[in-house]
Amino acid sequence: MDYTQRLQRVIPGGAHTYSRGADQFPANAPNILSRGKGAYVFDEKGTRYLDYGMALRAVTIGYAEDEIDEAAIREIRNGNNLTRPSIIELEAAESLCSLIKSAEMVKFAKNGSNSVSAAVKLARAFTGRELIARCAQHPFFSFDDWFIGSTLITRGIPVSTVSQTKLFHYGDISSLENLFEEFPSQIACVVLEPATLDHPPKGYLQQVRTLCSDLGVILILDEMITGFRWHMKGAQHYYQVMPDLCTFGKGMANGYSVSCVAGRREIMELGSIGPEGQERVFFLSTTHGAEMCGMGAFVATARYMQREAVVDHLWSYGRRLIELMNNVAREYGVDGSFKAAGVPCSPYFVTLDFKGEPSLPLRTLFSQEMIRNGVLMPWLSLSYRHREEEFSLTEKALRATFEVYRKALRNGVETYLLGPVLKPVFRKFN
Numbered sequence: 001m002d003y004t005q006r007l008q009r010v011i012p013g014g015a016h017t018y019s020r021g022a023d024q025f026p027a028n029a030p031n032i033l034s035r036g037k038g039a040y041v042f043d044e045k046g047t048r049y050l051d052y053g054m055a056l057r058a059v060t061i062g063y064a065e066d067e068i069d070e071a072a073i074r075e076i077r078n079g080n081n082l083t084r085p086s087i088i089e090l091e092a093a094e095s096l097c098s099l100i101k102s103a104e105m106v107k108f109a110k111n112g113s114n115s116v117s118a119a120v121k122l123a124r125a126f127t128g129r130e131l132i133a134r135c136a137q138h139p140f141f142s143f144d145d146w147f148i149g150s151t152l153i154t155r156g157i158p159v160s161t162v163s164q165t166k167l168f169h170y171g172d173i174s175s176l177e178n179l180f181e182e183f184p185s186q187i188a189c190v191v192l193e194p195a196t197l198d199h200p201p202k203g204y205l206q207q208v209r210t211l212c213s214d215l216g217v218i219l220i221l222d223e224m225i226t227g228f229r230w231h232m233k234g235a236q237h238y239y240q241v242m243p244d245l246c247t248f249g250k251g252m253a254n255g256y257s258v259s260c261v262a263g264r265r266e267i268m269e270l271g272s273i274g275p276e277g278q279e280r281v282f283f284l285s286t287t288h289g290a291e292m293c294g295m296g297a298f299v300a301t302a303r304y305m306q307r308e309a310v311v312d313h314l315w316s317y318g319r320r321l322i323e324l325m326n327n328v329a330r331e332y333g334v335d336g337s338f339k340a341a342g343v344p345c346s347p348y349f350v351t352l353d354f355k356g357e358p359s360l361p362l363r364t365l366f367s368q369e370m371i372r373n374g375v376l377m378p379w380l381s382l383s384y385r386h387r388e389e390e391f392s393l394t395e396k397a398l399r400a401t402f403e404v405y406r407k408a409l410r411n412g413v414e415t416y417l418l419g420p421v422l423k424p425v426f427r428k429f430n
Contacts (some may be wrong), residue, residue, distance in 0.1 A: 001046075002031060002036065003031035003032040003189055004031045004196045005372035006024050007031075007032070008022070009181075009244070009271075011383070012261040015274070016030045017047070018169055019344070019425060020056070020212050020289045020329060021425075023133065023420070023422065023423040023425070024378065024422060024425070025367065025378060025422070026365075026368035026371065026418065026419060027362050027368070027417075027418040027419025027420065028368055028369050028371050028372060028418050028419075029367070029368075029371055029376070030043035030044075030047065030049065030371075030376075031043075032044055035058075035064070035204060035384055036051065036055075036238075036427065037062075037064045037385055038062045038063060038383075038385040039051055039062060039063075039385040039390050040066075040078055041063070041376065044115075044344055046176070046262050048374070048391050049374055049375065049376040050374060050375045050376065050377065050390055050394065050397075051063075051376045051380070052375065052377040052379065052380050052381055052382070052386075053376055053377075053379065053381060054381040055248050055250060055255050056250075056381075057072060057225055057229075057308075057346075057379075058250045058251055058254075058255050059185060059250075059255040059379040059381075059383055060228060060229060060250075060251030060254060060305070060310060060382075060383055060384065061254045061257070061301065061304060061305065061310060061382050061383060061384045061385065062254075062315070062384055062385030063252055063255065063385075065304075065385075066394050067113050067300060067304055068253075068254045068256075068297050068301055068304065069297075070300075070412070071073065071296040071299065071300035072256060072293040072294070072300075074295040074296060075088055075292035075293045075296035076256040078292060078293070079209060079292065080291060080292045080293055081287070082187070082292070083289065085097070085290070085308060086285065086290065086292050088293070088295040088296050088299065089108075089290040089372070089378055091293050092108065092290070092295040092296075092298050092299050092321045093106050093108070095298070095299055096248075096260060096262060096298075096380035097144070097262070098368075099194045099232060099302065100226045100233060100234055100236075100237075100246065100262060101112075101233065101236070101237060101242070101265070102242050102243050102244075102262070102267065102346065103245055103246065103262035103263060103265055104262075104263065104264055104265040105262065105263070105265050105268035105269065106201070106260050106261070106268075107261055107268070107271065107283060107284045107289070108258060108259070108260045108262070108289045108290045108294075108295070109259045109260065109284055109286055110257045110258070110259065110286065110288055110289060110294075111249065111257065111259055111293075112141075112142070112224040112247060112249040112250070112259045113140075113141075113142040113143045113144060113221070113331060114226075114284065115247040115248075115249060115259040115261040115284075116141045116142045116191065116220070116222055116261070116284070117144040117146065117147075117258055118143045118221045118238065118261045118283060118284045119191075119247055119261045119263070119280070120132055120142075120146060120188070120189060120191065120220070121190070121249070122218075122245060122261075122263075122267050122268070122270055122271065122283065123188045123189035123220060123244075123245065123267075124188045124189070124365075125281040126188075126218060126267050126270060127188045127189070127216060127217070127218060127387070128194070129185070129186055129187060129188035130164055130165060131164055131165070131166060131183055131186045131187045131188060132143030132146055132167070132184065132188060132189055132193040133164065133165075133166050133167075133168055133176065133179050133187050133189070133190045133191070133193060134150060134165055134167060134168075134190075134303075135167075135169075135170050135191065135192035135193065136167040136168065136169055136170070137169065137170040137196070138170065138192055138193045138222070139194055139196070139219055139426075141191055141222055142287075143160070143420040144318075145157045145161045145393040146161060146164065146165050146166065146220055149161050149162035149164075149165060149263065150162070150165040150167060151426045152302075152427060153267075153426060153427075153428065157222050159332050162422070166179050166183065166187070168190075168273055170192065170200070171204055171205045173199060173208065173211070175400075176190065176208065176211060177211065179298050180211070180215055185215075186215075187215075187217050187263070188217065188218060189217060189218040189219070189220050189245075190208060190212055190217055190218070190219050190220065190273075191220045191222060191224070192208070192220075192221065192222065193221070193222045193224075193225065193226060193235075194221055194223065194226050194230070194232070194234075194235035194236060194238075194239055194241070195226060195235055195239070195343060196225070197341075197343075197348050198341070198342055198343060199341050199343060200239065205239050206240075206241055208241075208338070209241050209242065210244075212244075215366075218244045218245060218267065219243045219244050220243060220245045220246065220303065221234075221235075221236055221245075221246045221247075222246075222247050223235055223236065223246055223247060223248050224247060224248065224249045224250045225250055225346065226238075226335075226346070226358060226378040227246075227249075227250070227251075227252060228248070228250075228251050228252050228301075228302075228305065228311070228344075229250075229251060229311065229314060229345050229346055230313060230343070230345060232302070232305060232306060232311055234246065234248070243263065244263055244264050244267060245261060245262070245263035245264070245267060245268075245344045246262055246263055247259065247260065247261050249261070250423045251301075252301065252302070252382050253297040253298040253301050254296055254297060254301045254304075255297075256293065256294045256297035256298070257291075257294055258294040258295070258297065258298045260418065261284070266366050269398070270283070271283025271284070272414045274323050286358050295343055303309075305337060305384075308384065310384045311345065313384055314344075314346075314382045314383075314384075315344045316344075316346040317382055317387075318342075318343075318346070318347045318380075319344040319384050320391065321340070321347060321382070321391070322340045322341060322342070322344060322347050323393070324348060324395055324398070325338075325340035325398060325427070326339065326340050328395065328399060328402060329398075330401060332399075332402035332403065332405070333401075333406060334402055334405050334406050335411060336352070337351060337352050337353070337354075337359075337405075337409055338350070338351055338352070338362075338366070338402070338405065339352070340380075342380075342390075344379070346381070346382070347382075348379065348380055349366075349380060351363040351365075351366055354418060359412065360421050360422050360423070360424075361413045361417065362405070362408070362413055362419045363417055363418055363422060364411045364417060364420075364422045365408055365413050365422045366401060366405060367416055368417065369400065369401035369404045369405065370398075370401050371399050372401075373396065373397035373400045373401060374397060375393065375397040376414045382415075
């Protein structure tokens with residue numbers, strides 16, 4: 001029995017997030033990993049891969065970064081989880097609130113789903129409304145029913161819950177206006193990421209902000225990916241938009257399990273234990289939400305990123321990587337089928353068929369051949385430890401990969417695939 005079979009025998013889906021599942025990687029991907037260091041991961045045999053997955057974008061400095069790990073270990077030795085709030089918990093909260101302009105208060109959790117769902121609960125409590133408007137183009141907000149019910153995978157979710165989440169289109173302010181007209185005074189919040197693949201249309205986020213303010217709707221910006229990557233103060237600072245509530249996670253603690261919801265005091269205080277006589281909102285209440293190792297890692301990560309100008313490096317490396325990938329694709333004559341683009345600190349690539357439509361078979365082939373050449377590239381997540389040596393290794397792997405990719409375009413991609421084609425996470429059936 002191989003590792004994939006063993007994993008799927010005891011873990012539903014074979015991993016604790018579907019994005020790590022076997023159906024998200026080509027047949028020659030390592031089935032299991034033993035460790036990571038810097039920009040590299042290692043399988044159970046010690047084979048090294050240059051990684052552009054970076055723990056689903058959770059690692060922005062590098063794997064096993066000594067300074068961050070030592071800060072986490074120090075807090076473990078301080079007890080890691082105490083009976084009353086800890087000193088490092090307070091330091092982490094004050095650090096976050098000092099960095100993020102819109103954050104007057106903060107509550108920590110362990111994953112982004114809990115933080116975004118907590119923000120939705122606050123918005124409903126503050127407005128007295130039930131409906132949620134969420135961006136259709138943004139791929140994931142939470143594992144909770146309010147979000148999953150708005151995807152293709154509705155099994156196990158009450159119809160009444162499904163009907164409470166409404167979709168609007170990113171960059172199209174009229175689609176949001178239409179929702180407000182269709183459901184007047186019923187929408188509690190608008191949930192979206194500031195950006196994902198590309199920058200927002202000029203003035204779009206400000207239009208959303210104005211619309212929400214005019215109609216008494218809470219604006220929630222999900223900065224799980226953009227936070228501590230676009231800017232240390234968040235994409236909300238980069239794009240100059242002030243949310244009512246915002247959520248962070250992923251790279252804020254360099255791979256340690258930390259997320260948070262933050263925002264306006266008058267909204268956040270609904271989850272407080274005062275004033276006397278106020279009806280309570282049962283906000284986030286988690287035993288491990290402020291686990292001290294994570295708080296220590298967050299404080300150390302924020303300090304390190306500011307000192308070493310990590311965000312500047314992500315932007316610089318990303319610009320060069322986009323240019324490299326497109327230039328090599330052009331050199332091998334596959335630039336009509338392969339394109340790199342996006343916000344430089346968080347770029348992306350697409351593989352296109354002859355009709356110009358996204359092709360999962362070609363994406364599978366690209367990923368397969370990059371792995372064959374020592375690079376794990378399910379997507380493009382950059383870290384501070386992606387430097388000149390890593391850039392050169394990437395270029396070498398791209399050249400070898402596009403040699404095969406070019407043949408596949410000529411002869412048919414199926415001939416070159418070693419196994420099944422990648423599948424979308426959000427699909428109705430397995």
